[in-house]
Amino acid sequence: MRMVIATCSVDYDGRLTAHLPLAKRLLLVKADGSVLVHSDGGSYKPLNWMSPPCAMAEVEPDEAEAAEGVVAVWVVQHAKSEDRLRVRIHEVHDDVRHDLGVDPGLVKDGVEAHLQRLLAEQIEVLGEGWTLTRREYQTPIGPVDILCRDATGQSVAVEIKRRGEIDGVEQLTRYLELMNRDPHLAPVTGVFAAQQIKPQARTLAEDRGIRCVVLDYAELKGLDDTTLRLF
Amino acid sequence: MRMVIATCSVDYDGRLTAHLPLAKRLLLVKADGSVLVHSDGGSYKPLNWMSPPCAMAEVEPDEAEAAEGVVAVWVVQHAKSEDRLRVRIHEVHDDVRHDLGVDPGLVKDGVEAHLQRLLAEQIEVLGEGWTLTRREYQTPIGPVDILCRDATGQSVAVEIKRRGEIDGVEQLTRYLELMNRDPHLAPVTGVFAAQQIKPQARTLAEDRGIRCVVLDYAELKGLDDTTLRLF
DNA sequence: CTCTGGATCTCGATG
DNA sequence: CATCGAGGTCCAGAG
Missing domain, CATH: 2.70.180.20 (Protein Yojf; Chain: A;)
Structure with a gap:
């Protein structure tokens, strides 16, 4: 350098x-x-x-x-x-x-991918009796973050963001429109999950019948640690 | 510092x-x-x-x-x-x-906005007898970079990029679909203009009947200087 | 290798 | 003030 x-x-x-x-x-x-x-x-x-x-x-x-x-x-x-x-x-x-040598590099944590993994492992956080169908469920217009089923067995598409804004709601809306045209899946409801949800995004989501869930990263991680300790 | x-x-x-x-x-x-x-x-x-x-x-x-x-x-x-x-x-x-003081800042040139201005001023580069209608023509889904008319008086929407890629063609396609629903404008054809057009973008554009034009920035600027010198 | 989408994005324009 | 789009984007992960 x-x-x-x-x-x-x-x-x-x-x-x-x-x-x-x-x-x-x-x-x-x-x-x-x-x-x-x-x-x-x-x-x-x-x-x-x-x-x-x-x-x-x-x-x-x-x-x-x-x-x-x-x-x-x-x-x-x-x-x-x-x-x-x-x-x-x-x-x-x-x-x-100055000779600095090669840097050992950055260790990251808390990104969207990590949130997705944590929520997928603890899908019951969204409701008792809920079960994971799969992560990254492929549709013709892109992957849905999480597809799962509620306690009655009805399909639910979950969109995860760190910060929930309007474009995330729009994205989920497009997925829901598409998936509800598929008779094998329909009816599919939506959950918009984020660490923080902006008021405009919440209003839009709820207006469209999409449920909003604020994720507590520390809590999800804590539950994860607890789960690990049990095994 | x-x-x-x-x-x-x-x-x-x-x-x-x-x-x-x-x-x-x-x-x-x-x-x-x-x-x-x-x-x-x-x-x-x-x-x-x-x-x-x-x-x-x-x-x-x-x-x-x-x-x-x-x-x-x-x-x-x-x-x-x-x-x-x-x-x-x-x-x-x-x-x-070290005390550096306040920096006088960057002077940029050659960005998309500049290309748009130059092409608007020299719309005849696209064809003899072509005339400018207006820059940043507003539509409900956003502004079209340039709206003009060809020698026969038919409307043409021009999308300008520095590097022409698929998303630019998609953008222009959306504008054309919308504008062709307007009986006052239709039929509207499209021109995809860029300093460099990727093969995939060109294929997609031409498949949709959109003409591709490679812009030479230096040449446009030279013509601009010549024009200025005449006045 | 290319392509795609996120980012502690940054940055500027615009309403 | 917020929003929106572009970037000499950078960057990592997937195909």
Whole structure:
């Protein structure tokens, strides 16, 4: 990892054309040759960058550039496309390198897939006597998160989101319309399950006869742990 | 901008739970208090981060942490949610600060909006005698990029993309179905215009009677400059 | 390998 | 303020 604080201008040419006027910025050169240009604000997205695979070459400024005060030019060329980043450096304020080694990587938890697995394993959370038919039940317009049966044996399609918004209700509605045309499945009712359900989404869902269930992730996980402990 | 090279472990708790095992990494603290944790590879996305508005506090490690070799703990708390990032530092290899000032920001060019403007101004590129009706023609399911008329006066809906893929053809198809139900407009034909059109998208479009046009951005811009020079 | 859908998405435009 | 769409999206999982 090379970290350079420099007064520079930057030009990207590739899928679009973009220009950064002269200013003091942080330039990061990673071990794989990728380059990030960061300012002192904004989110995690750099102002400009080149993703790997790519190669960085430091070249001498041409006459016109030298006349403008450019002391070095970085040309970062993507290996598999015509994407190119050009950094014109006017002044270097700092330039240090550190060997970081390979990162062991991120461990994630709590994503939608995990919620789906937990709820599928504990489908009785939705009602006593409910049974799982299957996860990722395929329909011609995509997979329904969970298909199950209520205590009376009637089919129920469950759509799971971390944050329940209107588009999730629309998605479930499309599945229900389709599945209710299938005489082997119909009648199919719907459950919209999410860690958090926005008021608009709840109103729309309930207006369409879809039941809304707020999932407590910690509780589901706790039940899961308890279940595991019993075996 | 504070740049710290440290051996650390990181825990994020908020919209999900994520953990980074002990390793040597770059920690960036921006002027607005946001924190990025970068490894020496991957893309521009940090391994972990906290977006502004947030505040970073450096606290003493508790007894258990100290026993594990933690010398400092950073607690980064989001200002408007319960999102929290915890960085446990075992060793600091470097720690420097630089004042970068406010960045003048990015200047973009070549985006879809620009293509739309250029093509609207030079609609005759699609055919001699073609005339512009209007840009962003509103329909109940969204705006059509360009509505125009061919030399015979028949309406044509134009969908513009930088990269033409199947979803763009589907979008245009929906507009055409809707517009052809309107007796004042029908019959409406379609043009799918993009800088690059994928073979699958072209096949689908042509199968539906939609004409495909590959746009040359440099040429459109050149024609635009020429036009400007005439006035 | 390509394709698909989610994301701690980010970012900008628009009502 | 929220919503909507696009992204140099990135990213992981499935086919």
